[in-house]
Amino acid sequence: MKIDPKNQQVELGYQVIAKRITSLLDEQASNIDAKAASKLSYARQQALANMAKPSSGMSISQNGVIRLFGNYWYQHRLLLTLLMCTLSLLALLARHNMVNQEEAEQGDAYLLASDFPPEVYSNEGFGTWLSENSQQ
Amino acid sequence: MAVRKLAAIIIFALISLLAANLAIAEDGLDQPWASLNDDQRKVLAPLANDWDALRPWQRERMLEIANDYPKMPADRQERVQQRLNSWSRMTPFERENARKRFQQFKSLPPEKKEELRKQWHEYRQASPEKRQELRTQHPEIFGTEDVER
Numbered sequence: 001m002k003i004d005p006k007n008q009q010v011e012l013g014y015q016v017i018a019k020r021i022t023s024l025l026d027e028q029a030s031n032i033d034a035k036a037a038s039k040l041s042y043a044r045q046q047a048l049a050n051m052a053k054p055s056s057g058m059s060i061s062q063n064g065v066i067r068l069f070g071n072y073w074y075q076h077r078l079l080l081t082l083l084m085c086t087l088s089l090l091a092l093l094a095r096h097n098m099v100n101q102e103e104a105e106q107g108d109a110y111l112l113a114s115d116f117p118p119e120v121y122s123n124e125g126f127g128t129w130l131s132e133n134s135q136q
Numbered sequence: 137m138a139v140r141k142l143a144a145i146i147i148f149a150l151i152s153l154l155a156a157n158l159a160i161a162e163d164g165l166d167q168p169w170a171s172l173n174d175d176q177r178k179v180l181a182p183l184a185n186d187w188d189a190l191r192p193w194q195r196e197r198m199l200e201i202a203n204d205y206p207k208m209p210a211d212r213q214e215r216v217q218q219r220l221n222s223w224s225r226m227t228p229f230e231r232e233n234a235r236k237r238f239q240q241f242k243s244l245p246p247e248k249k250e251e252l253r254k255q256w257h258e259y260r261q262a263s264p265e266k267r268q269e270l271r272t273q274h275p276e277i278f279g280t281e282d283v284e285r
Contacts, residue, residue, distance in 0.1 A: 078143060079143055082143055082146045082147065085150065086146055086150060089150060106239065106242075107200050107201065107204050108197055108200060108201050108223070109200070109201040109202075109216055110204065110238075111234060111235060111238045112215060112216045112219045112220065112223055113208055113212035113213070113215045113216050114215075114238060114241075115252075115253050115256060116241075117219055117283045118223050118226065118231075118234050119226075119279055120277070120279060120283070121234035121235075121238050121241070122230040122231070122234040122237075123276070123279045124233075125276030125279075126237060126277060127233065127236075127237050128276060129276040130237055130244070131240075133248050134240060134243065134248075
């Protein structure tokens, strides 16, 4: 592949500018006090650590699968599942309490206090009588 | 990080909720006679001698009766106390059948319910001989033994 001389010149120009910037930064860096240097060093470490995390944007996992938004969706899916579990459990408990309430209103005390003794209700023949009369 | 914290809070809340419900379910399962309060003892007095021999789930059912008792008028409260002993001596199968038929009775047409009440009223007023006769004629309603209380 042939390299265009014009592009080569521009590239060289960039390199010269980059070198000048680097030397200027080096000169200034030697004048920075220890406290500022420490803060900068800490900030650099934090920035590098954040870069290592695939927490946002597109990243490629170890097995080569591309993940959009990193673990964001994965974590929220987990949260959504937990929320669904919580809602299901609350619905179940609410239903359980409603059934208990119904039972309380139709509990054994009401049976014992009814017009007939409990032996009548446990009588097989009475069951048949009830079935026949409830159909009429 | 915030998502993980939230997930941890939800898991903790779920566990607490389950634990609280289990605690409520267990409550009342193991209550000896001595641990009952005065109101419960008063209602369940007919069972005082047998209470500690009752199974935990039977005690729970009896405690439910004691809880409903104050909501009833005096005549019904009297009936409950009169019938408690025989109720506690029935088998679980008999009690379950009784509960089903009680519900079935409640769903009868009003005129049928009234008819049955009338028959029972007559039975209560009758002499022992007449009662025996009624039991022979209608064992499906009055049973085979004199159980009126």
